[in-house]
Amino acid sequence: MEESSGILGALFGGVFFLVYIGVLVFLIATYWKIYTKAGKPGWASIVPIYGTIVYMEIINKPAIWVLYLFIPFVNIYFGILSVIELAKVFGKDTGFAVGIIFLPFIFLPMLAFGDAQYQGAMAGEKVYDDGILDRG
Numbered sequence: 001m002e003e004s005s006g007i008l009g010a011l012f013g014g015v016f017f018l019v020y021i022g023v024l025v026f027l028i029a030t031y032w033k034i035y036t037k038a039g040k041p042g043w044a045s046i047v048p049i050y051g052t053i054v055y056m057e058i059i060n061k062p063a064i065w066v067l068y069l070f071i072p073f074v075n076i077y078f079g080i081l082s083v084i085e086l087a088k089v090f091g092k093d094t095g096f097a098v099g100i101i102f103l104p105f106i107f108l109p110m111l112a113f114g115d116a117q118y119q120g121a122m123a124g125e126k127v128y129d130d131g132i133l134d135r136g
Contacts, residue, residue: 026109033112034058038089059085060120090116
């Protein structure tokens with residue numbers, strides 16, 4: 001009896017491990033594609049702190065935001081803002097950003113592998129005839 005439960009436990013653990021690795025590879029591919037769409041090296045997405053600095057470049061925010069992400073509770077606010085900015089620089093609206101926040105395993109691949117194009121610094125900004133930017 002104990003022997004069969006040990007085999008079942010090992011089998012379950014092995015299957016769980018393979019699913020985990022599959023999800024991890026899929027997430028790496030997703031972020032890699034987002035970075036390359038933005039004109040940044042894909043490998044930067046897998047380097048811990050440097051990848052976040054590059055992410056801030058993609059969303060046109062200062063590198064100091066990386067430090068804000070290490071402050072408890074403040075990181076939630078700046079994390080949400082960064083996701084909204086990510087959606088904007090790819091030409092998506094705030095509703096899409098809400099989708100990324102609550103269903104990232106669906107909306108991030110849509111951003112990465114879909115037809116969204118990186119629009120860069122001017123995304124979400126309107127330039128009026130007098131040259132004044134509206135960042136609203």
